[in-house]
Amino acid sequence: MTVPEPPGRLTIDLSALADNYRALAKRAGPGRCAAVVKASAYGIGLDRAAPALWAAGARTFFVAHLGEGVAARGLLPEAGIYVLNGLEAGADPADYLAHRLKPAIGSLEELARWSELAARTGRRSPCALHLDTGMSRLGFSSLDALRAAMASHAQACGADLLMSHFVSSEAPGDPLNAIQIARFAEARAAFPHLPGSLANSSAIFLPERPIHDLARPGYALYGGNPTPGRENPMRPVVTLSVAVQQIRTIEPGATCGYNAQWTAKRPTRLATLLAGYADGLPRGAGATDDRPGAEVAIAGRRCPLVGRVSMDLTIADVTDLPEDTVRPGVRAEMFGATIPLDDFAARSGTIGYRLLTGLGPRYARRFLN
Numbered sequence: 001m002t003v004p005e006p007p008g009r010l011t012i013d014l015s016a017l018a019d020n021y022r023a024l025a026k027r028a029g030p031g032r033c034a035a036v037v038k039a040s041a042y043g044i045g046l047d048r049a050a051p052a053l054w055a056a057g058a059r060t061f062f063v064a065h066l067g068e069g070v071a072a073r074g075l076l077p078e079a080g081i082y083v084l085n086g087l088e089a090g091a092d093p094a095d096y097l098a099h100r101l102k103p104a105i106g107s108l109e110e111l112a113r114w115s116e117l118a119a120r121t122g123r124r125s126p127c128a129l130h131l132d133t134g135m136s137r138l139g140f141s142s143l144d145a146l147r148a149a150m151a152s153h154a155q156a157c158g159a160d161l162l163m164s165h166f167v168s169s170e171a172p173g174d175p176l177n178a179i180q181i182a183r184f185a186e187a188r189a190a191f192p193h194l195p196g197s198l199a200n201s202s203a204i205f206l207p208e209r210p211i212h213d214l215a216r217p218g219y220a221l222y223g224g225n226p227t228p229g230r231e232n233p234m235r236p237v238v239t240l241s242v243a244v245q246q247i248r249t250i251e252p253g254a255t256c257g258y259n260a261q262w263t264a265k266r267p268t269r270l271a272t273l274l275a276g277y278a279d280g281l282p283r284g285a286g287a288t289d290d291r292p293g294a295e296v297a298i299a300g301r302r303c304p305l306v307g308r309v310s311m312d313l314t315i316a317d318v319t320d321l322p323e324d325t326v327r328p329g330v331r332a333e334m335f336g337a338t339i340p341l342d343d344f345a346a347r348s349g350t351i352g353y354r355l356l357t358g359l360g361p362r363y364a365r366r367f368l369n
């Protein structure tokens with residue numbers, strides 16, 4: 001028996017991914033451009049994304065976890081690979097060294113563990129130094145804390161990058177951007193021999209161009225809009241399409257879905273789609289009586305999702321679509337070339353990052369190029 005094709009399909013355009021990398025690299029120039037491939041390359045699959053990005057010219061990669069770094073090393077024997085989470089609590093620093101992974105060190109305790117390894121092995125092992133300029137999440141909490149740590153460990157520490165991370169670079173008007181840019185500039189002046197890396201996807205598009213030596217985009221590579229509210233400069237990479245299973249007509253006053261959150265105001269034709277929140281669709285993607293929801297596209301025409309998304313099913317209102325275009329087996333595009341990822345996310349009450357990284361395991365994945 002052949003394995004049946006699942007009703008939900010992800011089409012992943014690796015040539016669009018490569019184009020996006022090249023466009024970001026051009027924009028980051030004369031700085032270099034890395035690729036952030038954490039969380040399975042934002043859900044599209046590290047095993048296909050990493051070699052495609054390498055072929056497009058990326059030579060430096062960022063992952064979040066040690067385990068992701070080990071997987072990336074297997075795919076990218078010659079790349080520079082940084083582990084953003086740093087020396088994970090409980091991890092053996094020797095495992096980083098064994099796979100030539102560079103932790104983004106963010107505390108005195110981590111730096112001491114890393115230096116101890118260097119002293120023991122006699123190898124100055126490369127790492128990044130992560131300064132917290134406003135996230136209060138990871139990294140040395142101040143330039144003074146970083147200075148103090150380096151004063152005791154500079155000899156053994158093979159740092160080759162100074163990095164920090166923006167709080168809200170997607171909002172160019174946020175005053176925190178200027179504060180973080182200034183804090184990072186001060187740190188670079190204190191460690192002038194270290195290359196710097198500050199910009200995520202959106203920061204590459206800030207008017208200040210805080211690129212320094214190495215940009216670190218993730219989301220924009222995968223087609224997300226780094227400039228919310230403005231036209232998306234990136235090509236879409238991921239298309240999610242889901243098959244229609246049933247079509248029915250309901251009378252005005254009838255409701256659909258759990259808890260009867262949406263009520264028909266006219267004779268309404270509904271199409272039931274074969275994916276739900278177990279596949280990563282937001283439970284609130286459908287319209288309720290109080291607020292609109294996301295739209296999907298069937299045969300190129302938009303129609304709204306209605307009612308609560310169920311575990312395995314979602315309902316679209318196809319009343320305004322030509323009757324012959326909606327049949328069982330026809331596919332609805334949830335997001336992709338017609339429905340921008342960021343639109344689908346915003347209308348579902350979430351962000352595109354969450355949609356991509358939450359794409360469930362039941363979809364068929366098809367790769368173009």
Ligand SMILES: *Cc1c(COP(=O)(O)O)cnc(C)c1O
Nearest residue numbers: 036084165200201216217218219
């Ligand atoms: C995820 C991440 C990035 C990439 O951010 P995007 O907004 O996806 O471009 C860069 N730097 C750090 C520290 C991150 O955690």
